[in-house]
Amino acid sequence: MNYSDKQLQIIEIAETLFAENGFHGTSIRDIAEKGNINIAMVSYYFGSKEKLLEAIFEFRGEKTKLKLESIVQKSGLKAMEKIDLLIDHYIEKIMMSQNFHKIMVREQVLNNSIPISDLILALKRINLDIISKLIVEGQENGEFKKDIHIPMMMTIMVGTANNLITSKQYYRELSNLQALSEEDFHDHIKSTLSTHLKFLIKTMLTNEF
Amino acid sequence: MNYSDKQLQIIEIAETLFAENGFHGTSIRDIAEKGNINIAMVSYYFGSKEKLLEAIFEFRGEKTKLKLESIVQKSGLKAMEKIDLLIDHYIEKIMMSQNFHKIMVREQVLNNSIPISDLILALKRINLDIISKLIVEGQENGEFKKDIHIPMMMTIMVGTANNLITSKQYYRELSNLQALSEEDFHDHIKSTLSTHLKFLIKTMLTNEF
DNA sequence: GTTTAAATTAAACAATTGTTTAATTTTGTG
DNA sequence: CACAAAATTAAACAATTGTTTAATTTAAAC
16 A cells, blocks of 8 residues: 555554544544544545554554565675574564554554454464574574474563563663663663563574473 | 452452453443442442443452562562563463553553542552562572563563463464363463573573673 | 636534533431 | 432533534645
8 A cells, every 4th residue: 555645644543542532532634633634534544443543554564574574685694694683673673663663552452343353363373484584594504493383482571672662661660761861761661671572582592491 | 559349249240341442442331240240339339430430440459468578579589580470370360360461551651630540559569669679689699690680570471471461362362272172271381481481580680791 | 817716715514522610319326 | 108318310511522524725746
């Protein structure tokens, strides 16, 4: 799908409000007010509020696959080095699109809309497939051990990152980091998450239980 | 707070519906219909729909602390053995109250209601304090290494478990476990989660980065 | 410049929302 | 039984919701 400038403007505003107040907690009038547009424009451009949400998922999902594959197919790198690149790329992506990930965390709990569920499943499947390919590569050349539970490994990685994003304010308070500037806190999260995820994944891929 | 039978009935029905369809996605009429009660009863017993949600948090939060402390204070166990007990207790708890945890995951993303935020923070603080005490104990007797990032460790544990609960259906499909009965799938999740969390936490507590 | 399509608007819509009211029934106490 | 408090009910409420309509303005094509 290709979206016009006007559609992208609506998508971005809706994304912000859906992340802040939830899908049902945001009215079309809220979106219209924040974007200085008429309330009929959402229906006009997207058909309905529900389809606007689907558009957000399509828009964010579109670019995912290519970047991941380009990392996995890089030559001259060990599988473990690619893993580290993937982790940092994932952290970068989730930090850059926090609003979208907040929406996805909230929507995946529900099971109401088939189109949304399908879009989420498609996103997860892309990630799983690409990671699986890389792990098999590492197993075949002896870098990684056999018997790696890849879905659980993904759960650990995605779950940890999502939890950090969606409960930032609690993490900040419980870690006594209120004094940090927003930017410094942002950097802290990225580096701490990177260090720990790399360590954990490395351990899962190489150490015996 | 002490809740009457009637209040508990409403709490449980609301918990189910809030978990399935979200707080804003559930109307008081939905709750009334499912419980065969009059729509005025929610306001009568709790004051408002929002306060009903707060009651759910209070009700579920009440029992948390005591059980955790009883584990940590058990004598004749190594700190690492207590960690394993805590992990299994946490998994048991989250599996027994999946609906509540789905609600909490969704609500912690938002930042709208101060009472709810306070209740969530209080729950997190209790967990953190008790775990911290145990980890210091393990560090002092040389079982655990220094420089353990406890909030991040909690994020890994809680994030992984929450992610598994809130995206069960995706995990099931991506792991090709559709053939399992509901009960077997339930058991699979518990044992897989237990194995991995214990392994990861053990690694974080003892191995150098 | 005229014509056609696209974009935007204000208004209205029916439905649903949480909450309150006032009347009625049920329960518990003496 | 009589009385008071608690529980339950149906009805009404004002507000908000997503969506549609028909009219108007803007933009693009010729």
